[in-house]
Amino acid sequence: MLNLARIRAITLDLDDTLWPIWPTIERADGALQAWLAEHAPATAALLTDPEQRRAIRAAVNRDLAEQAHDLTLLRREAIRRALLLAGDPEAHAEPAFEVFFAERQRVSLYEDALPALQHLAARFPLVALSNGNADVQRVGLGAHFHASVSAREQGCSKPDPRIFLAAAARVGVPPEAVLHVGDDPGHDVLGALGAGMQTAWINRQGSAWPHADVRPHVECDNLKKLCRCLD
Structure with missing residues (x-):
């Protein structure tokens, strides 16, 4: 059960x-493809082949x-390797990435997200x-x-407990005084539990909890309900 008296700070997953992350990524991929079609057409043509895209990503994931x-x-x-493979200038990699990255910041919030952030930020x-x-600034x-706190900045990603401990340190509280809120059972809930935090699983899809031996402290299907749990 959630111990409200212990909570002095909240960490929040984003995507x-x-x-929802996939509409955002699909839109960013579309913006990238449109830029490449204008500035690096051979690369744009190459990336219309799903097999080529998968092969490039797999090679990058393996090598790095x-x-x-x-x-x-x-x-x-991945963009740089696609340019090289297609014979387009490697120098296009940075501006092409910036087109993708700018669009990646154009997210469509769940309708409960902004009211919940306003409510939670007033308390924690x-x-x-x-x-x-x-x-979050962009x-x-x-x-x-x-x-x-990001995985890129910390050099490790959830569920590694170090990234959770770094987040607690940012607000000067011990991990047991933090409630972590996120959608992923492994990355968010198990990771936060391993770091000694309380956890709230945001289960928007009504999925079954996949782990028999441990559970989140609270489960909600939206952030509005989470706010009510914390009141």
């Missing part, structure tokens, strides 16, 4: 907790396995805690967060 926490690096390198310091590369939510 699929505050907004030790940097798996850095999605920005992996995406930029909030820390964004993400494996992804969304920037997204337009920075005013609600005391700090932001």
Whole structure:
């Protein structure tokens, strides 16, 4: 059961907790493809082949396995390799990535997200805690967060307990005084539990909890219900 008296700060996952991630990525991929069609047409043609895209990504993931926490690096390198493979200028990699990255920050919030952030931020310091590369300042939510901790910055990704401990340190509280909120049973819930935090699983899809031996402290299908649990 959730112990409300212990909570002095909240860490929040971003992708699929505050907004759906795949529409955002698909839109960013479309913006990238349109830019390549204008500036690097051979690369654009190459990337219309799903097999080529998968092969490039698989090779990058294999060759840079030790940097798996850095999605920005992996995406930029995939673009660079596609340009080289297609015979387009390698110098296009950085501006092409910036087109993707700018669109990646244009998220469509779940309708409960902004009211929940306003409600929670009035009561607790909030820390964004993400494996992804969304920037809460560029997204337009920075005013609600005391700090932001990313896998790229920390050199490790959820469920590694170190990233959770870093988030707790940003607000100067021990991990047992933190409630972590996220959608992923493994990355968010198990990771936070391993770091000694309380956990809230945001289960928007009504999925069955996949682990028999441990559970989140609270489960909600949206953030509005979570706010009610904390009142």
